[in-house]
Amino acid sequence: MPIDPGLQRLALGTILAAFVGKNAPEWLLALLADGLAGVTLFGTNIENPKQTADLTTRLRSVRRDTLIATDEEGGDVTRLAHRTGSPYPGNAALGVVDDVLSTRMAYASIGSELAACGITLNFAPVADVNTTDDNPVIGTRSFGSDPALVARHTAAAVAGLQSAGVLACTKHFPGHGATRTDSHLGLPVVDVPIPVLRERDLPPFAAAIAAGTAAIMTAHLRIPALTGAGPATFSRAVLQDLLRHEYAFSGAIITDALEMRGAAEVAGGPGPAAVLALAAGADLLCLGAHVTPALVDTVVTDIVTAVADGRLPRTRLEDAAARTAALTPAAGAPAADAPIAGIGWEVARRALRVEGSAEGFGNALVVKLHTGPTIVEGRVPWGLGVPALSIAAASTSPDELIGRAGSRPIVIIGRRLHRTEESRYLIESLTRRHTGAVVEMGWPSDWRPTSARAFLTTYGAGEVNGRAAAAALGLLHPRD
Incomplete structure (x- = not known):
């Protein structure tokens, strides 16, 4: 028919x-x-x-x-x-x-x-x-x-x-x-x-x-x-x-x-x-x-x-x-104004929360701990905007990271870091033995690694969120 x-x-x-x-x-x-x-x-x-x-x-x-x-x-x-x-x-x-x-x-x-x-x-x-x-x-x-x-x-x-x-x-x-x-x-x-x-x-x-x-x-x-x-x-x-x-x-x-x-x-x-x-x-x-x-x-x-x-x-x-x-x-009406320069950076900077001291990390080894993106996030780049070692918690030991860092401190970044036993164990073990900071770029929880010198919460993994955290740690100039 x-x-x-x-x-x-x-x-x-x-x-x-x-x-x-x-x-x-x-x-x-x-x-x-x-x-x-x-x-x-x-x-x-x-x-x-x-x-x-x-x-x-x-x-x-x-x-x-x-x-x-x-x-x-x-x-x-x-x-x-x-x-x-x-x-x-x-x-x-x-x-x-x-x-x-x-x-x-x-x-x-x-x-x-x-x-x-x-x-x-x-x-x-x-x-x-x-x-x-x-x-x-x-x-x-x-x-x-x-x-x-x-x-x-x-x-x-x-x-x-x-x-x-x-x-x-x-x-x-x-x-x-x-x-x-x-x-x-x-x-x-x-x-x-x-x-x-x-x-x-x-x-x-x-x-x-x-x-x-x-x-x-x-x-x-x-x-x-x-x-x-x-x-x-x-x-x-x-x-x-x-x-x-x-x-x-x-x-x-x-x-x-x-x-x-x-x-x-x-x-x-x-x-x-x-x-x-x-x-x-x-x-x-x-x-x-x-x-x-x-x-x-x-x-x-x-x-x-x-x-x-x-x-x-x-x-x-x-x-x-x-x-x-x-x-x-x-739909399709002319834009009222051009994009507002700097609004993203200003909000990301104000949203960043720092617990402890973020000083002394300017030459740190940055470690990106992958937990996998959600379907809706997709494979969009995220991080602090600086070179980073990308790892999986289940296949990396604290000794390996400490060996790579040498005398430098370590900054571990991730999204939803608290959700797996492997990531919590790696971070807790590492920060007990070595100077470390943690950057949480996902939805925060009450979990904190007790020995970390600093814990930073960005409330998101946009490029500008990562840049705000990097600036606070001295890894990146705010205008870079």
Whole structure:
């Protein structure tokens, strides 16, 4: 049975695709001409600002209202600066400084850079309240663990981004901060009563809505009291009853990537996940980084079939496509100002916490302790911006490091250093026998190596976070 072209165009109008490479493939351009809502850019698509601007110009040459989105959070998650590390410190550092004007300025500067590249929708800010220290996917992406603090900085971030003409997509509703499972790898469960969500997780989203956020992204997590056996992305109770009706959100609801296991494994694939998300109230479907023409065709076919057999009302699909289309008039406005010089360095410097004495490390052996990036962080460079010995704790002994250092002190840097017994043992053993400092660039914990001369917390692994720590240790001049 042939597909109704009008219905096919409606379905395409609810999809954000992606591609690999620096140039848009012909299949993607053809889909844009047929009504595809837009494209998400990842690090693999971005080489430099001029190339990115040329790419987005090519995409819009097919259809002017094409949405072009990315994840530019600053700190640990960056697409524009994936080759060097972000010049912005990230949410945890902004939260520690707790200056809402600085947060607004940082996000306005990020927005200006995005706008100059032709990117009109940013999957930021993260509004999750990080109440679980070992959260494997949020951590330093969060402004903090206090709902009121996170709320005021979320509102400032939304205002800053949108002042530069870039649409904000606040995420991950109704809150990913209390999870111990990465939704890329499985379905997290937040088993708390609804009043706990209202008090702990939802205030930042209410603040984002009050600040005028253009979009909100769903979370692939299960809250038994609200979602039953499935994720929030597939829940009418979350997307319609809570977000649309109770919180009166009238913007676009965007899904997190539907190929993530927290959605795809529950539904039986991205196509069925797309149908369930639309039926629940989502408007724009992210298909993730690994998109092919066949995948888009499968998702479109599943949506059209669901309309034909009554599982998805056509009016719901029309509403989703209309809300998505309504994003474009606000997108692409000229940037209000050029990027704000020095804002990232200023916040990173103010966020840095030093316990003990950081003096005497100017000639130290710097050791980078690898614990592996999270999926969302990717392989973005991080560190102190100086030469470092890269090791794994399980395969390195204190004697080996002391032998390499000789009479020089040792600085050990890492992310989430407290999480493994091997890294704690190595650091404790080393600092008992040798002069050492430790730099924690992930979400901090209460653990401290008792014999370390200094313990530095950067609250993020952006390039500028590392540079601030290096300057404090005398390894790098602040202006280097």
